[in-house]
Amino acid sequence: MGNSTVGAGGGPQTDGEGPNSPRGRRTGKQRSFWKELPILIGVALVLALLIKTFLVQAFSIPSDSMQNTLQPGDRVLVDKLTPWFGSKPERGEVVVFHDPANWLQDEPTSNPNVIQRALSFVGLMPSANEHDLIKRVIGVAGDTVECRGTGPVRVNGKALTEPFVFPGNTSCSVDQQGGQFKVKVPPGKIWVMGDHRQDSADSRYHSLDKNQGFVPVDKAVGRAFVIAWPVTRWATLPVPNTFDQPGINTAAAFAPDTLGLAGVVPVALWRRRARKGAA
Template identity: 60%
Template sequence: MLCGMVLILALGIKTFFVQAFSIPSSSMQDTLQPGDRVLVDKLTPWFGATPQRGEVVVFRDPGGWLTEPAHQTRNPALRFLNSTLSFVGLMPSADEKDLIKRVIAVGGDTVECRRGSPVKVNGIPLKEPYIFRSATPCDDLPVGTVKVPPDHLWVMGDHRNDSWDSRAHVHEPEGGFVPVDHVIGRAFAVVWPIPRWAALPAIEEHQK
């Protein structure tokens, strides 16, 4: 009975409060490294909170952003254990179809992303201390000026030269924008590996 109660509690936490996700690529370096495990706050959206600029969010694939299947171990015992732990939210799912990026702009914002210039939101240059040390704000994928529709987000990876983000999907049906209702939650902490334990606060990007 105790095990059943623990299982129900774990499922409730996963469904309504917090869930673990794995970082599959280098698109968010140096903020997040491949193999990092992050905790995602799923509670605040239930109270009407919406993603804010500077937050790192996990969201469902808007369509065509993910092209490679996730890796799964061939060991049956490990696959069962991984499946069980991911089912209750204690470990990321091996077949999750989700992405993680930073929110650069929200509905109603105008984004300028041009070669040789910083990213601008509503005409204001962004100060982005999180960008990977050898990357440029927009040089590899300049898209000019875009207007974010209501209830959508414009997202970009911190490793701009290695991130297949909103910029790469501007010619697709969604225009590179992520519907707010696709957002699973805000990543608020790195919890694995232990030496990388850290909070992931939203970063105020606009220069003062």
């Protein structure tokens, strides 16, 4: 019979062959760093792609249309998570959206190389998609937005105080091509304008397109919430207080009835159940 010993765990072990023996430890040698590196890179790329698709995406600012809030070359981070939960663009937000009706047809486009496209695809570089725009939401569905003379812009009859408008610009333009208007935003649409009012081809100047200048909500990529690069320009992008002034929200008139209905329905159901229980 061969020699065997009983270890602390009670099982038979052959001399020198146990998992805790020097020979057993040698057979479990770890893989080298260079063999694991491709796996680590692959995992990192998958995570970056998931983050870009569902959470946050970086975008580069290509033009002057949002000065001084955003400068050409700024990198902003865009929230892509909340739209998955039904969140829609709101007044005052800076939003990125896909070109709704060839707004960029006359703009020069860049030609990123293969590496830049690949890094942009997985989210490791700002988006190379030249069919995206960034503007500020001025009106949402149901709002009446109006510009007369040099301004101010009015939303549902309330004048906006817009300190974010580019210095030297007026809130409204006096040109008749698109600077003077009064529109009501239809369901499923938003009205957008650039902060550099006299250098922004926004909703005002696309009234003849298929959307009449409005941007479909389903074209919105998400809200830009922070300037991430360069570090000297780091700042958040909050909603200005002027969009929270009393009376600007047309939905407020419906709130009491809605709340009343919300309160009546549970009470009615409870009373109905109570009557059935008594019977």
